[in-house]
Structures are given as structure tokens and as C-alpha cells.
Amino acid sequence: xxNKLDHIKFGTTEEVKKELKKLSDSLGRLCSYIRENLPRTGxxxxxxxxxxxxxxxxxxxxxxxxxxxxxxxxxxITRNLFELNLKLxxxxxxxxxxxxxxxxxxQDQIDIMExxxxxxxxxxxERVKRIRKQIGYHKTAMENSKIKAKLPYxxxxxxxxxDALKEYRALYKLYSKYVHPSAFLLLGDRESVQSFGYxxxxxxxxxxxxxxTASRASAxxxxxxxxx
Amino acid sequence: MITPRKNPGRLELPxxxxxxxxxxxxxxxxxxxxxNLKEVVSYxxxxxxxxxxxxxxxxxxxxxxxELRRLRDWYKQxxxxxxxxxxxxxxxxxxxxxxxxxxxxxxxxxxxxxPLKDHKEILEGMVxxxxxxxxxxxxxxxxEFETLLGALPEAxxxxxxxxxxxxxxxxxxxxxTFYKMFSKYVHPSPWLLFGxxxxxxxxxxxxxxxxxxxNNAFFIxxxxxxxxxxxx
Numbered sequence: 001x002x003n004k005l006d007h008i009k010f011g012t013t014e015e016v017k018k019e020l021k022k023l024s025d026s027l028g029r030l031c032s033y034i035r036e037n038l039p040r041t042g043x044x045x046x047x048x049x050x051x052x053x054x055x056x057x058x059x060x061x062x063x064x065x066x067x068x069x070x071x072x073x074x075x076x077i078t079r080n081l082f083e084l085n086l087k088l089x090x091x092x093x094x095x096x097x098x099x100x101x102x103x104x105x106x107q108d109q110i111d112i113m114e115x116x117x118x119x120x121x122x123x124x125x126e127r128v129k130r131i132r133k134q135i136g137y138h139k140t141a142m143e144n145s146k147i148k149a150k151l152p153y154x155x156x157x158x159x160x161x162x163d164a165l166k167e168y169r170a171l172y173k174l175y176s177k178y179v180h181p182s183a184f185l186l187l188g189d190r191e192s193v194q195s196f197g198y199x200x201x202x203x204x205x206x207x208x209x210x211x212x213t214a215s216r217a218s219a220x221x222x223x224x225x226x227x228x
Numbered sequence: 229m230i231t232p233r234k235n236p237g238r239l240e241l242p243x244x245x246x247x248x249x250x251x252x253x254x255x256x257x258x259x260x261x262x263x264n265l266k267e268v269v270s271y272x273x274x275x276x277x278x279x280x281x282x283x284x285x286x287x288x289x290x291x292x293x294x295e296l297r298r299l300r301d302w303y304k305q306x307x308x309x310x311x312x313x314x315x316x317x318x319x320x321x322x323x324x325x326x327x328x329x330x331x332x333x334x335x336x337x338x339x340x341x342x343p344l345k346d347h348k349e350i351l352e353g354m355v356x357x358x359x360x361x362x363x364x365x366x367x368x369x370x371x372e373f374e375t376l377l378g379a380l381p382e383a384x385x386x387x388x389x390x391x392x393x394x395x396x397x398x399x400x401x402x403x404x405t406f407y408k409m410f411s412k413y414v415h416p417s418p419w420l421l422f423g424x425x426x427x428x429x430x431x432x433x434x435x436x437x438x439x440x441x442x443n444n445a446f447f448i449x450x451x452x453x454x455x456x457x458x459x460x
Contacts, residue, residue: 045422046421046422049421049422050416050421053416053420053421057416076314076414080415080416083415083416084416087416087421101418101421101422102418104417104418105418105419105422105423108412108417108418108419108423109419109423111408111409111412112409112412112419112423112427112433114405114408115405115406115408115409115436116432116433116436118405118406119248119436119439119440120248152411169353170353170354170356170357171353171354171357172353173349173350173353174350174353174354177346177349177350179314179414180318180321180390181291181295181318181321181322181325182342182346183339183342183343183345183346183386184342184343184346184347184350185291186287186288186291186325186339186343187284187287187339187340187342187343188343188346188347189343192347
């Protein structure tokens with residue numbers, strides 16, 4: 001990971017908000033650059049979506065952070081920014097990434113539609129029939145895809161593929177304990193669970209991941225839009 | 229509605245019309261579930277049986293109240309479906325955890341021991357991330373956790389993934405259908421990144437997520453009320 005920590009700050013609420021705003025603007029400029037200057041290839045669309053979602057997470061953090069949300073909300077945002085960063089690194093590294101995301105998307109759509117079907121009581125409903133047809137369409141697309149993989153890809157596998165296992169091992173467990181109703185979250189000492197120390201880690205790591213995402217994408221496109 | 233009684237074993241299960249096709253009931257069902265869960269937690273806390281099992285049940289119930297409250301607020305505010313899915317998934321995981329601890333006293337002990345193990349695991353991950361002084365502090369804390377754990381009765385770890393808990397709970401079929409749905413929203417999945425925006429945040433899916441959360445909250449309520457009645 002790009003470890004230029006000079007921009008990663010933890011100061012007053014206003015200072016942190018200012019940093020997050022700069023970061024969000026930088027991600028926004030990258031999105032605009034891709035939309036306005038680059039061809040609409042699969043890879044560019046994937047990178048655009050990852051950067052757009054990273055910006056959305058940073059804006060969420062900036063909106064929520066000043067109102068003292070519980071640490072689990074900050075941990076969730078931080079973990080998402082880490083996963084987005086891994087996805088970007090994977091996309092930049094692998095030529096087959098677009099096919100793989102398309103393959104995963106087809107499975108995601110099947111899973112979502114099967115969940116929706118489970119809630120419907122009438123099997124003869126026209127909407128139900130339509131959903132079944134769409135599921136069939138996605139299954140065929142997956143069968144015909146050149147990607148053959150077991151889904152889902154665990155984050156640990158993705159981390160290994162982009163040489164980020166060390167970062168994964170260092171903090172992913174921390175995020176997981178907050179994002180799930182773990183024993184730590186349920187029965188842990190409240191002062192520790194909601195401590196300022198962990199809050200600082202989430203705020204700092206969020207900035208590190210989002211900044212690394214912006215830097216890598218900027219470098220890949222050979223543009224200097226990354227910061228400030 | 230549950231009315232306050234001195235003996236928690238006499239709590240009654242409320243009648244709640246949980247029906248996916250009745251969206252007009254969503255908000256009132258949230259309120260009723262919240263009210264009833266809060267009452268049950270309060271009874272457990274005031275119960276004369278202050279056992280580890282009751283502590284664990286009370287904590288799970290209390291967290292379910294918090295998640296349901298978030299779900300209610302996010303639903304009212306029209307928050308993105310990611311938020312609703314996160315709360316819904318957490319209520320489901322709490323239901324699984326409740327089933328797990330009610331399996332055996334050993335499982336209760338596992339849950340009681342687990343926060344120390346979790347905290348130790350978090351700190352172990354961080355060793356090496358910081359400077360030498362901070363690393364030494366981390367190592368000292370890890371040692372402290374080991375000492376505290378040594379003083380507790382031994383117990384296996386609480387299963388780390390929801391799939392294992394679902395197997396214990398006999399809920400694999402349900403798990404395979406709904407957990408995947410939650411996951412697409414709780415992680416930055418291809419669905420969330422590249423799926424159709426109007427479907428991702430559709431009201432239909434929002435309602436589905438709330439409906440599953442309410443069903444699982446009702447299961448938690450039912451399980452606890454029945455457990456209290458049995459203990460009486």
C-alpha cells in the first residue's frame with residue numbers, strides 16, 4: 001500500500017472534515033476524468049464504479065463522523081473502503097478482472113432474485129414468472145462465461161491475490177468484530193469497544209485506503225488529480 | 229402487548245401480523261416488536277435468576293432492540309438499502325447466536341469467554357503496525373488478556389461464521405437464501421457497484437429486508453418468552 005501518511009491527519013472535527021472533503025473532491029475529479037476523457041471500456045467502468053463508491057463512503061464518513069456515531073458504523077465504512085481498495089488493485093493487476101466482476105454480478109443478481117422469490121407467495125404471479133426467467137438468463141450467462149470459479153471470493157483470497165495479506169491480517173479482524181454482532185461488541189468492555197483509540201484507527205485507515213485508491217487509479221491513468 | 233408482571237415466566241407472546249404484502253403494517257410492527265423486546269429485556273434484567281445464561285440472553289435481546297431501533301429510524305429516513313440490510317443481517321445473526329447459547333451451558337460459557345479472546349485477537353493483529361513503545365504496550369495488554377482468560381472456565385470458541393451457527397440452529401435453507409442477499413448489500417459487492425440503481429434501492433427490496441428483520445426479531449422474542457416460561 002502507498003504509505004504516504006503526510007495527508008493522513010487526526011485533528012479537530014473541523015480539520016478531519018476538511019481532509020475528508022479534499023479526499024472526496026479528489027475521488028470525484030477522478031470519476032469525472034474517467035467519464036469525460038476515457039473510452040467506455042469494461043475496465044474503465046469498473047474503476048469508475050469503485051472510485052465512485054469510495055467517494056460515497058468518504059462522504060458518508062464525513063457526514064456521520066461529527067455526530068459521534070458508534071464505532072461500529074465507522075468500522076463498517078472503513079472495512080468497505082479497504083475492500084474497495086483491494087478490488088481496485090485487483091482490477092489494475094488482472095486483465096480478466098472485468099470478466100470476473102461480470103461473472104460475480106450474474107451470481108449476485110441470481111441470489112438477490114432468489115431472495116425476492118422466497119418472499120412471494122403466489123407462484124403464478126406474472127412478476128414471479130418474469131424473475132424466474134431472468135434467473136435462467138443469468139445462469140446461462142454464467143455457464144457460457146470463460147470464468148469458472150467458486151463464489152463468493154472471500155476477502156482474504158482477494159487480499160492474497162493483490163499482495164495485501166499483511167494489511168488484511170493486521171486489521172480485518174478488528175473491522176469484523178465491529179461489523180458483526182460479535183461477542184466483543186455484545187459483551188466487551190464498553191469503554192474499550194467505543195474507545196477514542198479505535199475511532200482514531202477507523203478515521204485514519206479510511207483515509208489511507210481511499211487515498212491509496214485515488215493514487216493508484218491516478219497513476220494508472222497517468223494523471224495528477226489525486227489530492228488537494 | 230406485554231403487560232408488566234412480577235414473574236418473567238408469565239410473559240405473553242404478542243400477536244403481530246407479519247405479512248410482506250401488507251406494507252402499511254411495517255412501521256407499527258417495528259414499534260410493537262421494539263416495545264415487546266424492551267419489556268422482555270427489562271424483565272430479564274430484573275429477574276432473580278442472574279445466571280450467565282440470563283446475562284447472555286439479556287445482552288442479545290438488548291442488541292436486538294438497538295438494531296431494530298436503527299432499522300426503524302433508517303427506514304423512516306429513507307436510508308439506502310445497505311443500511312437496512314446491515315441491521316437486518318445483524319438481527320438474523322443475533323437470532324443464530326441466541327439459538328447457539330440455548331443449546332448448552334458450555335455454549336453460554338463460550339460466549340462469556342469470547343470477548344476477551346476477540347479483544348486479544350484484535351490486538352495480536354495490530355502488533356507490528358506501530359512503533360516499538362506502542363508495540364510493547366500491545367504485547368502487555370495481550371498478556372493481560374491471557375491471564376484473565378486463564379482464570380475463566382475453559383470453553384471452545386464461538387463459531388466465527390454465520391454458516392456454522394446456521395447449521396447448529398437448523399436454519400441452513402433460510403441461511404442460503406437470505407444471508408447471500410444481506411451480504412450483497414453489506415459489502416461493496418458487484419451488485420452494489422454495478423447493479424441497476426433503481427433495483428438496488430427499490431422499495432420492494434427495502435420492504436423485503438425489513439420483513440426478514442421483523443421475522444427474526446419475532447423469533448428472538450418468541451424464543452426468549454418460551455424459555456422464560458419453561459424456566460418458571
